[in-house]
Amino acid sequence: MSEPTDLSPSDAAKLAASRAAIALVEDGMKLGLGTGSTAVIMVRELAARARAEGLSLRCAATSQATADLASSLGLRVEPLDQIGWLDLTIDGADEVDPDLNLIKGGGGAHLREKIVARASDRMVVIADPGKVVETLGAFHLPVEVIQFGWQITERLIREMLEAQGLGQRPILLRKRDGQPFLTDEGNLILDLSLEAIPDPARLARGFADIPGVVEHGLFLGICDLAIIGKPDGSVVELTRDDLSDEVDPLFAEEDEA
Missing domain, CATH: 3.30.70.260 (ACT domain)
Structure with missing residues (x-):
């Protein structure tokens, strides 16, 4: 994959998180694709990897916008009921707290996003450090x-x-x-x-x-893994089992920003 140029720090972090998340994708998987600015980056990266490696994937989109984008990039998009249970959903979030609870819905797709996430063996959230918060609620x-x-x-x-x-x-x-x-x-x-x-x-x-x-934008106990990208291309992976060790440094970085 060619490296994009002139990315903002936030977009560079989203790209890092997206690439770490799509590394979890395996040939033959049934995937849920999220909605929003971070999901757009992820879908583009996923399509590029699928083309390069010849991956056979079946995708359920959480919005018409995501469905249109994914289809235009050559990904196979089908209705959720046609695919059935999903192996993995990758989506962004507006806020992520220390228990991996989320606020979603900035893009207006949280109803479909929650249905797709619940219909998956695993939900992975990708975000930049600015989305990590101590308490949910600053975002509407x-x-x-x-x-x-x-x-x-x-x-x-x-x-x-x-x-x-x-x-x-x-x-x-x-x-x-x-x-x-x-x-x-x-x-x-x-x-x-x-x-x-x-x-x-x-x-x-x-x-x-x-x-x-x-439906509301509180996603409680749904996210299994949060991948927080950083502008330098590195990532921090957070699960509910190990958050106490990883979230505090992220907060410290945000406080210093």
Whole structure:
């Protein structure tokens, strides 16, 4: 593979993580492909390796955008139900905490991303060091809701947040080009600015009790491995078993930045 030039430090880190993740791919695998800027880099690298090595892969995409990209690069993309259970899903994340809990959905695909991740033997997250956080919540939390009665759903979310002691936080209807953003499923997204989420599991249970909420961007206990790339091309691999040894240095690097 030719080395890209003029990469930003963040993109160089994403490239390093992507290459480490696709090294896990074996011929004949059934793969889940994530969505977002990091996933774009990963899909391009995966397609290049598949061409170079003649790999036979079956891929399920988490968004139409990813499906279009992967297909254009020669990867075989099929509906998830047609492929069945997946060997491996590789995806990015907006935040990764010390327990490998995630916030996802910055690209608006977290519903399909969660379905695909749950339908996999293993979910691997790729990210740059800026995505590693001590506590989830600085990045907005996307909540996908159906269009019918969405303002009532928003009100119920506000009441739930107050009941959990999270106070009155801004909730914005996601828009694109001045119009409400619609997911691939035709739903709306409410972005919650929570600052910090002290008990993600409790918050997830709260969303489950609200009619109209289709899915939220909290991925709890789903990620098996996080590969954190660095601008110099090196990576740190984090699992739930060894995080205490590896996450603190990452935090220290971010504090010094």
